[in-house]
Amino acid sequence: MTENTQAVEKQSAITLASIARIFLGIFGHFIVKRFLFFIFVVWLASTVIFIIPRLSGQDPVKEKLLLEAQRGGAMQTGLDAMAKTYQKKFGLDQPMSTQYFNFMKDLARLDLGVSIAFYPRTVNDIVFESLAWTLGLMGTVTILAFILGTLAGAVLGWPRRPGWVQYVFMPLLTLAAIPQYLLAMILIFVFAFQLGWLPLFGGYSVATVPVFTFEFIVDVLQHAILPAFAILFSVVGFWAIGMRGMMINTQGEDYMIQADAKGLKGSRIFMRYALRNALLPQVTGLALVLGTIVTGQVLVERVFSYPGIGDILFQAIRLSDFFVIRGIVIVIIFGIAGATFLLDILYPLLDPRIKVRSS
Amino acid sequence: MSTFLELDHVTKKFGSEGMFGNGMVTIAVDDVSLTIDEDEPSITTVAGESGSGKTTLSRLLLGSHVPTEGRMLYRGKDFTQLTRRERRNFRREIQPIFQDPFESYNPFYKVDHVLSEPIKNFKLASSGREKNRMIEDALEMVGLVPGETLGRFPHQLSGGQRQRIMVARALLLKPRVILADEPVSMVDASLRATILDSIRRLNRDLGISVVYVTHDLTTAYQISDNILIMYRGTIVEAGTVDQVIPNPQHPYTQLLIESIPQPDPKNRWGSEPPQQNWDTSDTDIAGCRFADRCPAVMDQCRTSAPKQYLINEKQLTRCFLHEEKGEMQNPDITSTFQTESETIKAIPADMSA
Amino acid sequence: MAELVTSPEPMDTEINGGFRQFNTERIQPIKRYAYRNPSLIWGFGLMIFLLLFVGIGHLVWDTEQFHPLSTPTRLAPTLSHDMVKGGELTGEVRAFPFGTDTAGRDLLAVAILGTPLTLRIGIIAGFVSIALGTIAAFMAAYYRGWVDGAIRSVVDVGLAMPGLLILILIRINIGRELSTDEMGFALGLVGWVFPARTIRAQVLVMREQAYVELSRLSGTSGMGIIFKEMLPNLIPYITASLVGSVAGAILASIGLEAIGLGNFSAPTLGMTIFFNIQFSSITLGMWWWWLPPLVAIVIVFLGLFLISSGLDEWSNPRLRKRV
């Protein structure tokens, strides 16, 4: 009944003013709410990240510094300066509230601190350089996999599909069960090591100069093919399985029977009725599993020594470069929360019912 | 005369106004006063369309909703002040029968579960044998054969059987009031009679009051003593069924009765009535909520809300057409209900099925 | 049967809001069920095959050879290898059917020990996260109000913080290697948010069922409603989630190990993968080094995947993926 009353309120006077009011009142309100939640997620996650080192009672940074100091050598000069900065910023003698305040202040300015291993390079420098590689390759592949997988699943879940589709696609779906980085290893072995068609690792050949020339771009693309396929194969299967299930569920809906009774063309029923409705939970799913996709891709980068976030993370772990690790974690959380926020606010465009639910 | 449950100027609102609400407020139940007496067991129908507030009213009576305004009294005591023990007693003494006899069953269990659980929870039986006897008695009371019913899963029984087990369940708890919310609307016509008969029998043989919530005025007329008609949260008409159904006074009741599809091809509907208008929020309506559909609408209907006017001692209505009768002194609508069973209740001939 | 006539859907998917009947009468003879749900049977078959390999391996093979330097290095799979000590032939002949790695581990011993170890991590983590997730879900969905609000916020934040990254931070801060069991617990502690969310959605649907309301009015306590009315109907769903969680935890543990945060003395499948990446076994052409753990992992995942989709079908075909 509330739904009805709201609804008819809208239809009663469709004037410009009322449209504006509805936009601000419901849609605007909805975006604001989602944005506040985005801020909340980032804040809470950062707080957790702040607390974790203080729970263990140990100070990895101090230990690392001591270790380096004992070794002496080339880093000695920078070390003193860094130790001072460290003391000033994170001095454990300061009260916890001040430390927390400083941490949040830096975060608000998007200042992730300095690297211990590569002092005085900043974490921002290191992370954002590798982020370009990660976003370039993994971002494209994730979206591509989502589209391809959803389409494949839609066809597989359509009762009027040609029979052979089943036999071609179903075996491909089992690839979804194989972790991406293992698929990566198989691909390297077959196509890079055995056949030698494609480069074994890296984002570009050591010999080339990373400037924007035609040769360089071809080289980068060649290096991207294997990691891309490793992710594509397994993620496509994941989306296809989900979509297939949703398509089968959709078949039982009353509006599908009615679409047939209306004598619509098969193509229209497929696209406008079945696929569009089955797509909605897929998009929700995308928001939910974003986290696992990102970490999975981080590992694929590691296998290929691809110069993205994953590789940097590995290096940082090896060198106990605490601030770089922390920076990467924060950037990834930012990315996932941001992408979820985007999906959340785009979702009402796909599903008109959501506006009512949110208000 | 002891009062079991009393609603004193009870209002229930949903939704909220202001910046974060969407501005639409639904007054599901608006200023209702009524009493349910123990020693005068009767069958009372709450009738209305969807959105009339009849389900909200029944949830209030069950204690599942808390009034937004007004007081609810259980045996004379304010509902908010009940002790744990009293609340537990209340829970046992008023029992529901829901609309969908299938969904009332947990698919994990055999139908026995729904009968034995309340006995266990309220410690009604001292031994397993006593428990079994109680269950069998209750089943027989509603015309079921225990051997054919117990030990089965709900999907193995018919809709009619399932609903009658629900009546038996309510019976086990020895309640004072049974609240039957559309108990036959999802059951085929040929099976309705037996369920309604078993409900009627509870009232007559065991002295249990029944609140029968329905949109079906025909069955209401057949089994109940009293009726109240709701429209958008207000009670527009109330009284004994013998008074209200043949002589409806409120234009809405008249429309409702006239719209019932009677199984008589010689007696067909008149012209098409106007559509309902949901455009306005309940709080924006200053006058009578039925004004925009009312064929007899007057100017004052749009500006001020009608009060309860007494047509005679067995019927009240909330319509300005009867303003000259004067506002009721006692807001309790049940004051128009018959105090003694006057109608002849037919003895159910068929309880086998 | 009458139901079937009016609706084109098979009846048991429609009734009762999509909750599939789950009672003993419904569990059909295995043979007929296997025909209807081949995924489940294939999945169990794969897992049993793996366990047989491990079990027989423990009985017939010297698993102590998993230690580094207990065998010659870089040995391709062979059934007879003359052993050498101090540059002299000892006259002893040993078989290395899976070959050895660059550090001198017998890779058959590693496979026999590593497979159950990795499964153990997954099972510990799976149980911990499902237990936590189920408790959180029931608390949130049943008590509603601020409890629900708080749990939902934590879950939503948790979903944005990949558990793996949190583990990396924790691991770096603890500054020592985790034992495999500890890793299982840690994975469970960060892995409960997803099951919590999906189970909560299920409980919310179930809460609205008339039988829950009726049970409350029959005097059943809150705990009684959870354990007696709701939980039994959710068992199939929770089991399916458990399998999913085990798979997820195994995936995460291998990831954690592959990135160098594993336990170096535990010959898990993940550590074997780590050494492979570390010593570039692929470019060395030592296919026998990376192939067995890879095959074992693929069998584990395929098996769990098939079991979980089989269970999914069993528990709830209609609500699938409608989180």
Place this chain on the structure above:
Amino acid sequence: MSTEQSIQTYRDGARITDVDALVVDGLSVYYETEGGTVKACDGVTFTLKQGERFALVGESGSGKTTLAMALMRLTRPPGHIAKGSVTLHGRDITSLDDKEMRQARLAEIALVPQGAMNSLNPIMRIGKQIIDGVIDHLKDDEPTPTKDELDEMVHDLLTRVGLRPGVARLWPHELSGGMKQRVAMAIGISLRPKLIIADEPTSALDVVVQRQIMQTLGRLQEGLDASIMLVGHDMGLVAQFADTIGVMYAGKLVEVGPVEEVFSNPKHPYTKLLIGSLPSLQEKREFLGIPGLPPLLVDLPLGCAFADRCPSRFDKCETAIPEKLNIGGRRDVACHLYEDEVQS
């Protein structure tokens, strides 16, 4: 048409002609299941005249919806049309190819579905859902209508079903149950079909809304000179709306006749009990149910399916399935009681 000859009916303004709009002959729909063959609809035969309102009533599981779906050839596996023919204005639609059948739906035979709540695509605006059927039924040589023409068409259809034109821009969830049912009717009449099948069109609606919808439906049908088949279980609604009634029991049509005659003088024992069990507003009386339960369709008795609930059964009922008998005029009944009457 010069051969038109009006059939007498008590309904004012009814234009029922002698032309056969729909001839269903021995139609059987079976479902193959693990437990055996379910005869959801078995040997159903009836004729529907042009302009007539025919109501098919029966309790849940009697096969009425199965029959309605089969008339549009929308039976889904494991169900299939096993026997019989459906002739719509002289054309046997069971022999059409898939493309012809698709074209016939909506244009010649339209469905106003049960529970319009979910029969609209939740993510498509009302206006689009009304016109997409129109566009998919354009002939190859027909030009696509312009946007203005389509808007005009939607405007016209919505007005005719009693909705404001603004409804075209709304989403399904923004409408009340009654409004959705009106949209379903607008879709149903968009191509001026000659037969409308209304499958429990008002089952979830309140009495007043139900009356409004049924009266609108009747008005539309008269405006189109179409025939209508109302499928339902509410005898009251049938009495109010239909010219002719067909009663189904356990997959078979047990009685057919003009609604007035059937209500005043029911022949089949099931129809008698069904009408007798209806509560009335005129008088208070004990109202009886029908004892027993309908048989399972997968396990039908050898003889008459109603035999074990029937108060008038005799030996033959247990052994032989009663055939359809014409007992004068347009009245058919399938019951052994009347065999002698017909023969003599």
